[in-house]
Amino acid sequence: HLAYSLRLLHLSDNKLEKIRENYFSKLSNLVELYLGKNLISSIDIFSFKSLTKLKVLELNDNCLFYLNEYLFKNLTNLEYINLNNNLLKKIEITYFQSQKYSLRKLHLANNRLEK
Numbered sequence: 001h002l003a004y005s006l007r008l009l010h011l012s013d014n015k016l017e018k019i020r021e022n023y024f025s026k027l028s029n030l031v032e033l034y035l036g037k038n039l040i041s042s043i044d045i046f047s048f049k050s051l052t053k054l055k056v057l058e059l060n061d062n063c064l065f066y067l068n069e070y071l072f073k074n075l076t077n078l079e080y081i082n083l084n085n086n087l088l089k090k091i092e093i094t095y096f097q098s099q100k101y102s103l104r105k106l107h108l109a110n111n112r113l114e115k
Contacts, residue, residue, distance in 0.1 A: 016038040017040060038062050
């Protein structure tokens with residue numbers, strides 16, 4: 001079955017506006033997910049729950065203004081997150097607690113982060 005064997009999914013440069021909980025539920029072997037250059041303004045809290053093997057997540061160049069603190073909870077193998085060019089005002093280090101041993105690169109340039 002294709003969904004179970006898929007390792008890389010490239011959905012950049014589309015017109016996605018929202019990531020729903022069930023979009024990636026059957027993609028448990030996914031290692032790279034590219035969602036940059038869309039119109040994403042919201043991501044359901046459990047959207048990435050089944051992506052426990054994910055290492056690369058690109059969400060750059062979207063319209064994200066808020067991230068739920070538990071969004072990345074199950075992504076314990078995540079090494080790279082790109083959140084550049086969004087509308088984020090707040091990011092707490094606790095959002096990435098599950099990646100304390102895996103995360104190597106976190107891109108947050110060109111957001112609206114406040115002290």
